Amino acid sequence: MAQASETGSAQVALRVENVDLTYPRQSSHTAVIALKGLNLDIEPGDFVVALGASGCGKTTLLNLMAGFMAPTAGQLTLGGRTIRGPGADRGVVFQKHALLPWLTVMENAEFGLKLRGVPKVERRRRAADNLALVGLEDFHNHMIYQLSGGMQQRVGIARALTCDPAMLLMDEPMAALDALTRETIQELLLKIWSVSNKMFFFITHSVEEALFLGSRLIVMSPRPGRITHSFDLDFNRRFLETGDSRAVKSDPDFIRMREQVLGIIYGDERAGAAEGVVHG
Ligand SMILES: Nc1ncnc2c1ncn2[C@@H]1O[C@H](COP(=O)(O)OP(=O)(O)OP(=O)(O)O)[C@@H](O)[C@H]1O
Numbered sequence: 001m002a003q004a005s006e007t008g009s010a011q012v013a014l015r016v017e018n019v020d021l022t023y024p025r026q027s028s029h030t031a032v033i034a035l036k037g038l039n040l041d042i043e044p045g046d047f048v049v050a051l052g053a054s055g056c057g058k059t060t061l062l063n064l065m066a067g068f069m070a071p072t073a074g075q076l077t078l079g080g081r082t083i084r085g086p087g088a089d090r091g092v093v094f095q096k097h098a099l100l101p102w103l104t105v106m107e108n109a110e111f112g113l114k115l116r117g118v119p120k121v122e123r124r125r126r127a128a129d130n131l132a133l134v135g136l137e138d139f140h141n142h143m144i145y146q147l148s149g150g151m152q153q154r155v156g157i158a159r160a161l162t163c164d165p166a167m168l169l170m171d172e173p174m175a176a177l178d179a180l181t182r183e184t185i186q187e188l189l190l191k192i193w194s195v196s197n198k199m200f201f202f203i204t205h206s207v208e209e210a211l212f213l214g215s216r217l218i219v220m221s222p223r224p225g226r227i228t229h230s231f232d233l234d235f236n237r238r239f240l241e242t243g244d245s246r247a248v249k250s251d252p253d254f255i256r257m258r259e260q261v262l263g264i265i266y267g268d269e270r271a272g273a274a275e276g277v278v279h280g
Contacts, residue, residue, distance in 0.1 A: 012044065012089065012167075012199075013041065013042060013043050013079065013199075014041070014076070014077070014078050014201075015041050015076065015077045015078075016038055016039060016040040016041075016061070016064070016065070016076050017074050017075050017076070017077070018037055018038070018039060018073065018074035018075075019064065019071045019073070019074035019076065020035060020037065020038075020073040020074055021034045021057070021060050021064060021069070021072050021225075022034065022072045033223075033224040034057045034224070035057045035060055035061060035071075035224065035225040035226070036224035037074075038057075038061065038074070038225070038227060040061075040218065040227065042167070042199045042201065043199070044166070044198065045198075045199070046200070046215055046216055047193050047199075047200040047202065047213060047215040047236060048201050048202070048214060048216045048217075049202045049203075049209075049210040049216070049217050050062075050202070050203050050204075050218050050219075050220060051204065051207060051210045051217060051218070051220070051261065052219055052220030053220075053221065053222055053265055053269045054222075054269075055222045055223075055225075056220040056222040057220060057222070057224075057225025057226075058171075058220060059203065060225065061220075061225075062092075062169050062171050062201060062203060064076055065083065065167070065169055065201060066090055066092050067083045067084065067085040068086065070084070078166065078167070079166070088112065088116060088163040089166045090165050090166070090167045090169055091159075091162075091163060091165035091167070091168050091169065092168075092169045092170075092171075093153070093156045093157055093160045093169070093170040093173045095171060095172045095175050095176055096152070096176050098156055099144045099152055099156060099159070101143070101145055103143075103144070104140065104141050104142060104144075105131065105136060105139050105141070105142050105144070105155050106127055106128070106131070108155050108159055109131050109155060109158045109159050109162055110126070110162060111159060112163040113162055113163060116163070123162075126162050126164075127158070127159075128140070130159075130161045131155075131158045133158065133161070134155075134158045134192075135154060136151065136158065139151070148181070149178075149181065150177055150182075150184065150185060153173055153174070153177065153185060154185070154188070156173065157173075157185075157188075157189070157192070161192070165198065166198060167198060167199040167201065168198055168199070168201070169201050170200070170202045170203065171203045172205065173185075174186070174209065175204075175205070182209070183245060186209060186212060186213060186245070190213065190240060193236070194240050200213075202214070207258050207262055207265065208249060208258060210261070211233060211254060211258055211261070212235055212236065212239065212245065212248065212249060212254075213236055214233050214236065215232065215234070215236060216230060216231065216232055216233065217229075217231045217233055217261070219261065219264055219265065229264060231257070231261075233257075235248050235249075235251075235253075235254055
């Protein structure tokens, strides 16, 4: 992981400039303005976490960064180049069901490199490095179905890291995990973050997770989706210094911040309910 970056990720920043995304009208459904006038800069070493009421456009924003779709207006650039589609410079970790169940752990981890035509010895070495980083060095030949949910998510993280992307994009990667496994993977992610200079963009519904992981928290609001608040955070650094996540999460600063952010999000949820907005 500490290997030199082939993408030159240390120099690359992501810029979201004046982005609108409107989903077009479909049969009986009206058009949805999912994002409006959105601006966001992410620099190498930033761990940006997005929180917000359901339907505020978090996944839409991630999909734009991943290049899975194009903005209706504005632009997204990575290292000064317009994002026009998916690329090896962005690794994506999904909530679940993104691994290939008929392949082994190693074959999943090396998959992106194989697609890019990297020779077998080289891709196995890089995949093995990243599997070791996530604690799966003894599971190369296991099938995906033989692993727990937490282990599967570790494979997903290793796979996303194996192409040495400048940016990791994660859409609620821990949502399906139990509390203990979730905490272990949070700590793992921070350790990976601390030894890389990559950009992390992470979506969650958990305020506690957002505060613990992020070096910056953006809070988004719906109708139309936009960023309403941005907070610089250092709880992740406090964890990396002490190794004591419980102490960080029970610190009065953490609790104060959690209540403030919960107040913002509940305000949006209540407003949505009062307007009779249905998401899903
Ligand atoms: N393919 C689509 N077609 C039409 N509307 C869509 C589509 N995908 C999302 N939307 C709408 O765009 C808005 C933003 O959706 P998005 O999934 O980005 O929000 P989100 O913040 O990720 O929500 P959640 O927290 O519930 O996952 C919502 O109103 C949603 O219903």
